Amino acid sequence: xxxxxxxxVAGVDGLFHYHLxxxxxxxxLTPGVRxxxxxxxxxxxxxxxxxxxxxxxxxxxxxxxxLDRSPLMDPPYFRFxxxxxxxxxxxxxxxIKCALPTLPSRHRTVSTxxxxxxxxxxxxxxxxxxxxxxxxDVMAGAxxxxxxxxxxxxxxxxxxxxxxxxxxxxxxAGKGAxxxxxxxxxxxxxxxxxxxxxxxxxxxxxxxxxxxxxNQAWRRIREGAAHVAVGARSALFAPFSNLGVIxxxxxxxxxxxxxxxxxxxxxxxxxxxxxxxxxxxxxxxxTPSTESFHNSQTGKYRYLSLPERIxxxxxxxxxxxxxxxxxxxxxxxxxxTLVSAISRCLAAKEQVLLFINRRGFSPSLLCADCGDIPGCxxxxxxxxxxxxxxxxxxxxxxxxxxxxxxxxxxxxxxIITLGLGTEQAEMAVHTLFPDARTARMDRDxxxxxxxxxxxxxxxxxxxxxxxxxxxxxxxGHDFPGITLVGILCADQSFHFPDFRAAERTFQILTQVAGRxxxxxxxxxxxxxxxxxxxxxxxxxLTHDYEGFYRREIALRKELYYPPFSRLTRLQLTxxxxxxxxxxxxxxxxxxxxxxxxxxxxxxxxxxxxxxxVKLRGRYRYHILLKAGAQRTIARAMDAISGWKGPxxxxxxxxxxxxxxV
Ligand code: ADP
Ligand code: ZN
Numbered sequence: 001x002x003x004x005x006x007x008x009v010a011g012v013d014g015l016f017h018y019h020l021x022x023x024x025x026x027x028x029l030t031p032g033v034r035x036x037x038x039x040x041x042x043x044x045x046x047x048x049x050x051x052x053x054x055x056x057x058x059x060x061x062x063x064x065x066x067l068d069r070s071p072l073m074d075p076p077y078f079r080f081x082x083x084x085x086x087x088x089x090x091x092x093x094x095x096i097k098c099a100l101p102t103l104p105s106r107h108r109t110v111s112t113x114x115x116x117x118x119x120x121x122x123x124x125x126x127x128x129x130x131x132x133x134x135x136x137d138v139m140a141g142a143x144x145x146x147x148x149x150x151x152x153x154x155x156x157x158x159x160x161x162x163x164x165x166x167x168x169x170x171x172x173a174g175k176g177a178x179x180x181x182x183x184x185x186x187x188x189x190x191x192x193x194x195x196x197x198x199x200x201x202x203x204x205x206x207x208x209x210x211x212x213x214x215n216q217a218w219r220r221i222r223e224g225a226a227h228v229a230v231g232a233r234s235a236l237f238a239p240f241s242n243l244g245v246i247x248x249x250x251x252x253x254x255x256x257x258x259x260x261x262x263x264x265x266x267x268x269x270x271x272x273x274x275x276x277x278x279x280x281x282x283x284x285x286x287t288p289s290t291e292s293f294h295n296s297q298t299g300k301y302r303y304l305s306l307p308e309r310i311x312x313x314x315x316x317x318x319x320x321x322x323x324x325x326x327x328x329x330x331x332x333x334x335x336x337t338l339v340s341a342i343s344r345c346l347a348a349k350e351q352v353l354l355f356i357n358r359r360g361f362s363p364s365l366l367c368a369d370c371g372d373i374p375g376c377x378x379x380x381x382x383x384x385x386x387x388x389x390x391x392x393x394x395x396x397x398x399x400x401x402x403x404x405x406x407x408x409x410x411x412x413x414x415i416i417t418l419g420l421g422t423e424q425a426e427m428a429v430h431t432l433f434p435d436a437r438t439a440r441m442d443r444d445x446x447x448x449x450x451x452x453x454x455x456x457x458x459x460x461x462x463x464x465x466x467x468x469x470x471x472x473x474x475x476g477h478d479f480p481g482i483t484l485v486g487i488l489c490a491d492q493s494f495h496f497p498d499f500r501a502a503e504r505t506f507q508i509l510t511q512v513a514g515r516x517x518x519x520x521x522x523x524x525x526x527x528x529x530x531x532x533x534x535x536x537x538x539x540x541l542t543h544d545y546e547g548f549y550r551r552e553i554a555l556r557k558e559l560y561y562p563p564f565s566r567l568t569r570l571q572l573t574x575x576x577x578x579x580x581x582x583x584x585x586x587x588x589x590x591x592x593x594x595x596x597x598x599x600x601x602x603x604x605x606x607x608x609x610x611x612x613v614k615l616r617g618r619y620r621y622h623i624l625l626k627a628g629a630q631r632t633i634a635r636a637m638d639a640i641s642g643w644k645g646p647x648x649x650x651x652x653x654x655x656x657x658x659x660x661v
Contacts, residue, residue, distance in 0.1 A: 153306030155514025175244025369412030480519025
């Protein structure tokens with residue numbers, strides 16, 4: 001009787017059965033060991049999962065070779081990947097591909113990792129303040145067992161230093177540590193600080209590394225040469241076998257959710273990995289997600305707070321500026337109040353940050369005669385006008401075209417620009433303050449490698465007077481020279497078709513505001529808006545996180561949204577509009593049938609056209625599943641797993657969705 005084995009092939013759906021040829025039977029296999037298998041007409045690298053009693057095909061092929069003496073991952077790590085696959089309904093092969101480096105097929109044998117005692121280096125800060133010290137003591141005291149914490153620290157309260165000390169404590173205990181940050185390119189200051197503290201024990205992991213660098217980083221962790229991994233969400237997959245601490249900085253940040261491929265949420269998955277490996281898990285933020293704060297209230301997480309800025313510096317004073325009175329406008333979206341505040345700031349040789357949230361409000365062209373707005377041919381969105389390059393660009397699929405000199409519908413020649421973008425704002429600053437040194441930071445200006453770091457360094461060295469940018473300028477930066485922050489139009493994110501729109505707006509406003517007055521001089525924030533009475537603005541004016549949370553959690557409860565329920569969003573797309581809508585309707589009907597057997601435990605909402613109904617040439621519909629427990633949704637998904645819609649219909653499953661467009 002041959003020995004049957006089940007393997008996962010990196011990047012391929014499903015699990016496959018083979019047998020071990022007699023020559024390889026004595027080798028012994030542990031989960032995660034790589035093997036080479038015949039696959040179609042070629043050979044592929046696969047990962048041994050388990051032995052099976054009887055294979056699911058009549059004639060199995062033999063495994064060609066066993067590639068590792070010891071596995072690239074240990075059993076607990078493999079258990080974690082399996083959890084990701086099960087929970088987010090992704091094939092294990094896809095999870096492995098997303099987690100593990102793409103190692104060349106002929107490689108060195110990886111030796112068993114050895115726990116090595118690292119010598120913790122000295123920290124650069126003077127002393128921790130009382131709140132920081134308490135947080136470190138409590139969390140460091142919990143190392144060695146699964147203990148989740150919410151570290152709620154106002155902007156500028158010194159969270160980085162707390163993370164650093166906690167990681168030092170983990171290293172002293174002979175354990176490894178992972179620090180997740182929203183975007184690695186945006187954190188050169190944090191990286192410098194960590195390099196200084198951990199030197200060679202530190203390794204970077206993120207998706208933009210070359211395969212070779214990624215392999216090397218992976219190996220250094222497996223071999224016990226690196227003890228600290230820092231990176232964006234994929235750093236959660238760092239293969240430490242002895243994890244002491246996982247820290248998720250800015251835990252509320254939407255970029256922790258991977259939106260394609262394996263759609264995992266790195267923050268949520270961090271808690272599972274922490275639980276499986278007995279680690280301390282720290283979720284840090286000035287504006288915790290409603291879900292996480294709720295968990296700290298119910299006792300699921302322990303709550304620690306850093307209620308004050310370092311050296312008891314005051315939080316910036318935040319003023320609303322009403323955008324409605326036209327007489328106030330000096331230039332589009334530059335009110336008299338904002339312009340005079342910038343003047344004062346520049347005269348005092350201080351720095352200004354101007355924030356524009358372009359999400360959902362792109363500047364576009366408009367025909368003043370018939371009202372037509374040039375749109376993308378492949379997506380149901382308007383094209384964004386880029387003046388410097390004189391092109392219209394689709395921000396979703398990249399489609400580009402020359403701006404029309406006359407309207408495509410009515411041939412009218414009065415083509416005007418609509419809305420506000422970073423480019424226009426920078427031009428306005430040039431017009432108003434010709435002597436000011438400006439820089440713009442958005443996806444366009446940081447495309448070149450190193451451009452982002454360059455801008456941030458210039459900002460730190462005070463070579464820039466006014467920095468204009470999108471979300472990128474919000475995240476975590478610490479520039480003591482900034483005393484004025486202007487939010488040109490806060491209204492841009494209120495009206496997103498997402499139950500988290502108010503929360504996101506509040507988070508963004510608070511985070512942007514938090515960049516002001518971090519140095520010795522106090523900061524001022526001007527929030528320009530057409531709706532000064534909006535609850536997100538009111539809460540941001542008074543830095544009232546808890547007030548905002550109380551209203552938000554009541555609303556979530558009333559509408560039965562997370563954390564009170566769980567959601568899964570099914571997205572159905574097809575190249576033909578009617579196929580997409582009919583396929584979605586058929587699936588929804590089937591799901592309703594399944595739900596009716598569950599006696600109301602599961603609700604099926606939709607189908608409805610997605611807010612962006614056409615994207616990259618495909619028509620999009622979605623169905624929302626809502627239940628008290630994810631289990632209920634998972635069972636319904638199992639029940640329909642064999643369902644096939646019209647030919648060419650694609651279904652994407654978003655468990656715990658973060659976006660709804
Ligand atoms: P947060 O991430 O909470 O917004 P940071 O970690 O960026 O805040 O810290 C803000 C600033 O305070 C940084 O310049 C940091 O070096 C400094 N800092 C942190 N802790 C201390 C301390 N105990 N004493 C003096 N300065 C500190
Ligand atoms: Zn497009």
